[in-house]
Amino acid sequence: MIGEFLRGVPASPGIALGTAFIIDTGDAVAAPNSVSGPATAAAEKAHWSAARDSVVEALNQLAERARSKVGAAEAGIFEAQALMAGDPGLQEQVDSAIDAGQSAEAASQHAIDGFAALFADIEDAYLRQRGNDVREVGRALSRALAGRAPVPLTDLPPGAVVCAAELGAGTLLMLDRASIVALVLGSGGATSHVAILARTFGIPTVLGIGDLSAIVSGMLLAVDGTSGEVQLSPEGTRLTELQDQIEAQAAERTSLARLRGEPATTPDGFRLDLWANIGNPSDVAPALEQGAEGVGLFRTEFLIAGRETLPTENEQFSVYRQVLDDMSGRPVVIRTFDIGGDKPVPALHLPPEANPFLGFRAIRIGLHQPELLATQLRAIVRAAEGGRPAWIMLPMVSSVEQVRQVRGILRGVCPDGVPAHLRLGIMVEIPSAALVAPALAKEVDFFSVGTNDLTQYTLAVDRGQDRIAALYQPFHPAVLRLIGLTAQAAAAANIPCGVCGEMAADVRATAVLLGLGITELSMSASALGYVKREVRAMSLSAARELADEVITLPAQSDVLTRIEAFRAAQLPPLAARES
Numbered sequence: 001m002i003g004e005f006l007r008g009v010p011a012s013p014g015i016a017l018g019t020a021f022i023i024d025t026g027d028a029v030a031a032p033n034s035v036s037g038p039a040t041a042a043a044e045k046a047h048w049s050a051a052r053d054s055v056v057e058a059l060n061q062l063a064e065r066a067r068s069k070v071g072a073a074e075a076g077i078f079e080a081q082a083l084m085a086g087d088p089g090l091q092e093q094v095d096s097a098i099d100a101g102q103s104a105e106a107a108s109q110h111a112i113d114g115f116a117a118l119f120a121d122i123e124d125a126y127l128r129q130r131g132n133d134v135r136e137v138g139r140a141l142s143r144a145l146a147g148r149a150p151v152p153l154t155d156l157p158p159g160a161v162v163c164a165a166e167l168g169a170g171t172l173l174m175l176d177r178a179s180i181v182a183l184v185l186g187s188g189g190a191t192s193h194v195a196i197l198a199r200t201f202g203i204p205t206v207l208g209i210g211d212l213s214a215i216v217s218g219m220l221l222a223v224d225g226t227s228g229e230v231q232l233s234p235e236g237t238r239l240t241e242l243q244d245q246i247e248a249q250a251a252e253r254t255s256l257a258r259l260r261g262e263p264a265t266t267p268d269g270f271r272l273d274l275w276a277n278i279g280n281p282s283d284v285a286p287a288l289e290q291g292a293e294g295v296g297l298f299r300t301e302f303l304i305a306g307r308e309t310l311p312t313e314n315e316q317f318s319v320y321r322q323v324l325d326d327m328s329g330r331p332v333v334i335r336t337f338d339i340g341g342d343k344p345v346p347a348l349h350l351p352p353e354a355n356p357f358l359g360f361r362a363i364r365i366g367l368h369q370p371e372l373l374a375t376q377l378r379a380i381v382r383a384a385e386g387g388r389p390a391w392i393m394l395p396m397v398s399s400v401e402q403v404r405q406v407r408g409i410l411r412g413v414c415p416d417g418v419p420a421h422l423r424l425g426i427m428v429e430i431p432s433a434a435l436v437a438p439a440l441a442k443e444v445d446f447f448s449v450g451t452n453d454l455t456q457y458t459l460a461v462d463r464g465q466d467r468i469a470a471l472y473q474p475f476h477p478a479v480l481r482l483i484g485l486t487a488q489a490a491a492a493a494n495i496p497c498g499v500c501g502e503m504a505a506d507v508r509a510t511a512v513l514l515g516l517g518i519t520e521l522s523m524s525a526s527a528l529g530y531v532k533r534e535v536r537a538m539s540l541s542a543a544r545e546l547a548d549e550v551i552t553l554p555a556q557s558d559v560l561t562r563i564e565a566f567r568a569a570q571l572p573p574l575a576a577r578e579s
Contacts, residue, residue, distance in 0.1 A: 002233040006209050009188070010228035011195035013526055014204035015245050016182035017234075020219045021160035022212075023167065041098050048094055048104040051144035055085045058140065058150040066173055076281035076322065077169050077197070080302075084137045089308035090115065105145050112138030118306040118344050132192045134306075136168040156180065161221045163212055169194045177201050182223035184230050186212050198225075199286050199526055206230050256529035260291035264532045266514070270540040273520035274528055275331070277500055281319060284326040287525040291532070294331040296448065296522020297393070297500040298323060300376070304337055310347045310372065313379045320383035324390060331389045333448065333500075333522070334380055335427065336373060338362045338395040348372075357462070362396035367405050377413045380422075387421045393448060397426040397433055403443045427500070429453035434482040437489035447490045448522070451501030455479050473556040474503050480512065480551050480559070487517030496520055508563050510534045511570070515547025537571045 059082035067075035084090070090111055097107035112134060119131030140150040156162070156179040162172075165186040172183075172194055183198055188207035198205040204225035214232060215221070222231040222242050234242055264272040275296030276287035287295065303311045303319060324332050339345050340361025348369070353359040366373035377392065384390035394406055403426065410418055418424075428434050429450035441447070455461070455474045462468065473479070483499070490497035498520030503509040505523035510531055513521065521531060546566050550559045 002235060003238065004214065004232045006184075006206075006212075006214065006230040006232070008184075008206045008209035008228050008230070010225055011189070011192075011207045012183070012198035012203055012205035013226040014182075014202070014224075015226070015242065015249055016161065016204040016223045017239075017242055017246065018159045018161040018181035018221060018223070019157070020163050020184075020215050020217055020221050021156055022215065022217045023162060023164040023171070041101075044098045044104040044107070045095055047145065048098070048108060048141075049091075051104070051108075051141055052085055052091070054144045055137065055140045055150045056082050058144075059085060059137075062173060076319075080280070081133055081137050081140075084115075084134060085141065087308075105142065108141050108145065109138065112141070115306065118346065131306075132188055135166075139166070139168065161223055163215050163221075165212060167194055169197050172197050177203070182221070182225070183207075184209060184212070184215070184221065184223060186210055196280075196282055196286065256533065259529060259532050259536070262532070262536070264535040266535055266538060266540045266543075268539045268541055270514070272514060272518075272535050273496075273498070274532055274535075275333075275498070275520060275522040276525045276528065277522050278323070281322045281326065283525070284323055287528075288327075290525040290528040292330075292525060292528060294333070294520075294522075295323065295327060296333050296498055296504075296520060298332055298334045299338070300335060301338055304339060304345055304347070306344060306346065308346050310375075313375050313382075316376060316379035317382050320380055320390070321388075324383055324388040329389065331391055333391040333393050333425070333446075335393045335395055336363065336366055336376055340365055357456075363394045363402055363406070364396065366394075367402060370409055373406070374409050374413055377410055381413055381419070384419065384422055387419075389421050389423075391423040391425060391446060393446075394424070394426045395450070396430060396453075397428075397440070398430045399432065400436065400439050400443055403440065407443070425495075427453075428482075428486045429457070429501075431458050431482060434486045437486045438492065441489045441493035441495055444495065446495050447486055447497040448520075449483055449486055449497070449499045449501065449518070451479070451483070451499055451503040454482060454501070458482060474501075474506075475509070475512075475556045475559045475563075477551055477553055477555070477559060480516065480547075483513070483518070484516040484547065484551060487519075490519075491517055498522055505531065507531060507534045508560065508567070511538055511543040511566060512547050512550055512559075512563065514538075514540060515543035515545070516551075534571065539570075542566075542570055 059078045063075040063078035063082065066078060093111040093114065094107045097110055098104060102110065116131040116134040144150050156176050158179050159181055160179050161182045161184055162180055163184045167183070167185050180203055183203055183205040185207045186209050188194060192207065195205060195207060204223050206223055206225055206228050209230065220233050222234045264274045273293055275294040276292035277297040278284060278287060278295055279299040280302055303316060320334060340350060340356060340359065350360065380390055380392055394403065397403060407424065410424065423445035425444045425446035425448060426433065426440065427450040428437065428447050433440060451474055455472060458479050459471060459473060459476060461471045487497045496519050497517065499513055499518050500522040503513065504521040505527035507530055523531065550562055553559050553562065
């Protein structure tokens with residue numbers, strides 16, 4: 001057991017040493033599965049409704065605590081969960097199951113499992129993790145039905161590595177963070193709300209470990225939230241190495257912290273905009289903490305995916321206004337619903353498709369159901385009133401005609417004219433859009449390259465298929481050439497061109513993207529400091545020479561070899577630090 005490694009999902013970077021403190025977050029004891037008689041069914045419905053009300057109240061109280069103790073963005077986590085608990089669709093499913101003879105507990109669990117299952121097969125990691133939010137609400141309901149507090153609380157000793165099979169964001173918020181050095185959870189992923197909070201608080205975190213039975217309370221644990229490894233009882237030279245790494249980590253954080261207020265400017269004077277990708281209002285706080293200058297991608301799918309009812313205009317308005325206000329005048333790129341494909345929307349009753357990624361999805365749905373798109377556009381326009389800089393971004397655009405159709409809908413939403421502080425742009429993620437970028441650039445106010453799908457569609461590789469994962473190559477020269485064509489068209493039309501896919505956060509891509517003509521990068525908040533340090537250490541002229549060279553190379557392997565040589569020559573301090 002001494003020195004044994006457990007491996008999971010890296011969720012919040014950093015290395016920590018501490019003693020294991022195990023929190024039991026198990027649900028309530030099992031209850032009868034069935035009831036009999038209409039009188040009993042009525043009592044079960046009343047029992048569930050009372051539990052639901054207590055959960056909604058507890059979650060709203062957590063939202064207020066989060067707002068006062070942490071910030072408005074974190075409060076949004078619990079406000080969203082309160083909306084889930086109070087969803088009329090959930091009530092209907094529970095009532096129906098009770099009428100069929102199930103107990104309140106069994107009916108509640110069955111309904112929660114059904115809602116969570118809608119998210120299980122979604123490829124998008126952020127939306128897939130929303131299933132964890134549903135299950136967290138389910139655990140709160142289970143505890144309330146058993147007469148327990150919806151959110152379990154406990155006291156922690158100093159230097160604790162909190163270990164639990166599952167841990168809700170609400171529980172983490174109620175714990176004494178000064179006593180926590182790391183989190184190790186059996187379930188969850190990097191985009192779960194507990195992971196978002198952990199990154200906000202700077203707590204190294206590993207999730208998805210699975211079986212935690214090897215961890216004993218009081219055991220010394222080494223947690224690496226960057227690699228996703230947890231070592232049990234490290235000792236000897238290994239312990240000394242870890243202590244040295246923790247000291248070096250503290251020094252690096254101090255160094256990166258000094259850059260947060262500095263621009264991402266190359267030594268020869270080129271200024272790159274560094275923005276953050278978010279999927280929920282709760283992501284704003286860590287983005288600002290890490291120095292984000294704007295939001296380059298606000299994924300709005302959490303408002304609609306997996307729901308039985310469509311989000312109202314007012315519901316959307318309140319979310320968009322919150323993010324715009326929290327960003328305090330910084331630009332926010334709001335992507336219209338990128339649904340379909342692997343993102344189910346029960347409210348739309350979409351039929352299954354043999355090839356959904358090439359089918360009825362994203363802007364195609366919006367144009368086929370223009371009132372759905374118009375409702376979202378109205379909510380964005382209202383949220384941006386007063387000069388708040390909202391940039392509307394259309395996903396999966398393949399032609400000029402689609403942009404013109406959306407322009408028509410937007411003009412209908414703004415009968416007095418589209419305000420100057422609103423911009424309309426597109427994600428360039430289909431090869432046809434990159435190839436006709438000069439024409440598209442005349443129709444829009446900005447481009448943002450979605451490298452994840454652009455790579456997938458250019459190389460005809462399903463990025464969710466393990467057997468062909470090696471063929472998914474974002475550094476393939478064909479992908480790089482399409483990015484370059486897009487950036488050139490944007491420059492000729494004098495509009496900005498960003499990248500919001502995973503490449504934006506990859507420091508190996510930074511020089512190439514700058515050299516290709518990209519003017520803005522948007523990424524997860526945790527990557528901002530590393531990319532900024534990279535930019536400030538290279539010249540734009542050298543980056544352009546590198547880009548001109550790599551797009552002529554025959555294969556990704558050649559591109560990566562050339563990039564490694566460039567970084568070793570241009571950025572020796574960084575290369576040495578990462579080796």
